[in-house]
Amino acid sequence: MMTASTRLMKLRDWVRGQAGPVDDDSPLLESRLINSLQLVELVLLIEELTGRPIRPDQLLPASFRSIRTIYENFLGGQSRPEEGA
Amino acid sequence: MSASIGSVSRRLCDLSREHFIDPYSRIRWPESVDPDGWYFSPRLLSVHGTAVAGMLGEAGMRRLSLLEALNFFSLNIHGEKQLLQGIAARLYEERFRDASPYLQHFIDEENKHLFWFGEFCRRYGRIYPSRLVTLAAETLPTDVEDFLFFARIMMFEDIVDTYNSQMAADEALVPVAREINRLHHADEVRHRAFGRSLLRHLWREGSTRWSRSTRERVSDSLRLYPGVAWREYFNPDVYRDAGLADPHAVMRTAWASEEAVRRRQEMIAPSIKFLVGLGAIREEQR
Numbered sequence: 332m333m334t335a336s337t338r339l340m341k342l343r344d345w346v347r348g349q350a351g352p353v354d355d356d357s358p359l360l361e362s363r364l365i366n367s368l369q370l371v372e373l374v375l376l377i378e379e380l381t382g383r384p385i386r387p388d389q390l391l392p393a394s395f396r397s398i399r400t401i402y403e404n405f406l407g408g409q410s411r412p413e414e415g416a
Numbered sequence: 417m418s419a420s421i422g423s424v425s426r427r428l429c430d431l432s433r434e435h436f437i438d439p440y441s442r443i444r445w446p447e448s449v450d451p452d453g454w455y456f457s458p459r460l461l462s463v464h465g466t467a468v469a470g471m472l473g474e475a476g477m478r479r480l481s482l483l484e485a486l487n488f489f490s491l492n493i494h495g496e497k498q499l500l501q502g503i504a505a506r507l508y509e510e511r512f513r514d515a516s517p518y519l520q521h522f523i524d525e526e527n528k529h530l531f532w533f534g535e536f537c538r539r540y541g542r543i544y545p546s547r548l549v550t551l552a553a554e555t556l557p558t559d560v561e562d563f564l565f566f567a568r569i570m571m572f573e574d575i576v577d578t579y580n581s582q583m584a585a586d587e588a589l590v591p592v593a594r595e596i597n598r599l600h601h602a603d604e605v606r607h608r609a610f611g612r613s614l615l616r617h618l619w620r621e622g623s624t625r626w627s628r629s630t631r632e633r634v635s636d637s638l639r640l641y642p643g644v645a646w647r648e649y650f651n652p653d654v655y656r657d658a659g660l661a662d663p664h665a666v667m668r669t670a671w672a673s674e675e676a677v678r679r680r681q682e683m684i685a686p687s688i689k690f691l692v693g694l695g696a697i698r699e700e701q702r
Contacts, residue, residue, distance in 0.1 A: 360551065367551065368643045374547045375652065379664040384653070390549045 335407035338380045339398075342406060345376055346398055355398040370395065377405045421617040422514035428606050432521035435602065439528035443595055449540045452478050453590040455485035457583050462650050465675030468666050476658070482541065483654045485593055488579060489533035490544040491648055492600075495572050496526050496533075502565050511562070515617075518610055525603045532596045544653055548644070559622035560630055566618065567638055567696065570611040571687045572645050577604045578683045612690060619694050632698075638691055639701045642684040647671070 333341075346353060349372075350364035359365045365373065373395065378384055385405065394404045402408035449455070458477055461484055463469045469477060500523060506512050507519050537543045556564070577600075583589055584598035623631070650671045652663035660666050670676060691697040 366640055368640055368647065370549050370551075371547060371644060371647045374549065375664065375667070378547075378652070384545070385547070387545055390547065392549060392551055395549060 333380065335402075338406040339402050339408065341380055342376070342401060343398060345373070353398070355402075357397055359397055360392050360395060365395075373401075377401065381405060381407075419613070420514070421614055424610065424613040425515050425518035428518045428610050429521055431606055432518070432525065437528075437599075439531050442599065443532060443535075443592060445535060445539060446592060449482060449590065449592075451482060454478060454481050454586075454588045455590055455593040456481040456488065457586045457589065460579055460582060462654075462670045462676070463666065466670055466673045468660070468669060472658075472660075480654070480658045483657050484649075486537050486541040487544050487649070487651050487654050489536050489596070490542075491546070492576060493530060493533050493537070493543060494546040494548070495576075495645070496530050499569055499572070500526055500530075502569075506562070506565075511558075515610075515614055522607060522610070525607070529600055529603065532599065536592070536596060544651060546648060548648070556630070556633070557626075559618065560626060560634060563615065563618045563622060563696070564634060564637060566611055566614055567691060568641050568645075570608065570615060570690070571638075571642050571684065573604055573608050573611065574687045575642065575646055575683050577601060577608065580604060615690075615694065615696075619696060623695070631696075634696055635698045635701055638697050639688075642680070642687065646680055646683070650676070 343355075346359065346365070349369050350357075350359065353359070353364060357364060360370070374385055374390070389404065393400070395401055399408075452475065458464060458481065461469070461477060461480060463472070463477075463480070472480060503519055503523055503526075507516055507523070512519065534543070580597045580601035583594060584601045586594060589597075626634070650667045652667045655663035655666040688697060688702060692699055692702050
């Protein structure tokens with residue numbers, strides 16, 4: 332079973348692979364760091380990391396605002412992701 | 417010089433009246449479906465040309481064909497619901513005065529399609545949910561929004577019609593699946609002609625006022641859209657329902673396969689050619 336911190340690490344790797352050097356609070360959609368096609372890929376990645384489908388009512392831009400909001404909404408993050416990654 | 421949108425609309429209204437049908441009695445729905453029938457043409461299945469197809473064998477591909485038909489009709493449901501909302505919002509707006517008579521038929525015919533897709537999914541399986549995130553509306557001028565909306569419809573319909581037209585002609589398909597594709601294709605021929613005519617009109621009316629950055633935004637957005645529209649044809653839920661062990665790995669393999677890349681380029685080529693011809697997509701993004 333993957334831990335929340337492993338899921339976070341994989342999420343960071345993926346986002347940085349797509350958008351370049353971003354931090355956990357960088358606004359991914361507002362700043363167009365992630366485009367609409369990458370957003371579909373991101374939804375699929377989150378489902379794969381958690382083994383659960385994302386509910387239709389969670390498919391809102393606010394849920395995917397930044398790495399931190401994704402972590403808190405979907406990946407089991409309770410509070411702030413650990414620093415330094 | 418191309419025909420005015422008013423004359424195109426009148427001609428298409430006549431054709432729609434000539435081909436008017438009652439959707440509720442048009443299709444004979446079998447009580448149940450044979451799980452070993454073909455519901456989707458094998459060469460159009462998402463895993464066609466990949467190692468997964470070989471692993472499934474013909475019996476597995478037949479079972480997958482029902483699931484991919486359900487996914488195809490589900491994606492049509494999600495897409496057409498958005499299309500109906502957008503067209504209804506524009507109906508009777510003064511700027512669509514000449515096009516409105518045909519928009520009324522457009523809505524009528526899309527609603528018929530929804531009925532067929534919904535019946536098929538509910539009778540023989542389920543409606544697969546979409547994973548698309550509805551992004552907040554950008555603050556773009558109305559004429560830019562109009563153009564983008566109808567350009568996306570054109571691309572969505574071009575992709576769907578590639579499937580419809582091929583499956584309408586596929587005698588191996590179970591009759592109910594073939595008939596839905598045939599009926600859909602028959603209407604889409606008119607819708608696609610209307611879409612191109614309306615886009616020429618909207619482009620002519622609006623684009624000369626757009627700034628360079630607006631034109632670039634339009635071009636970028638349109639170039640990205642076919643990938644988004646087609647991405648969900650590769651659905652891990654379908655692979656899971658087909659009993660495949662690692663649905664996400666299957667999805668990645670199928671999406672990245674040479675066959676899928678080739679088909680995607682082939683399917684979107686007419687839309688891209690049209691939009692490059694208008695000037696809406698930059699030549700270097702072709």
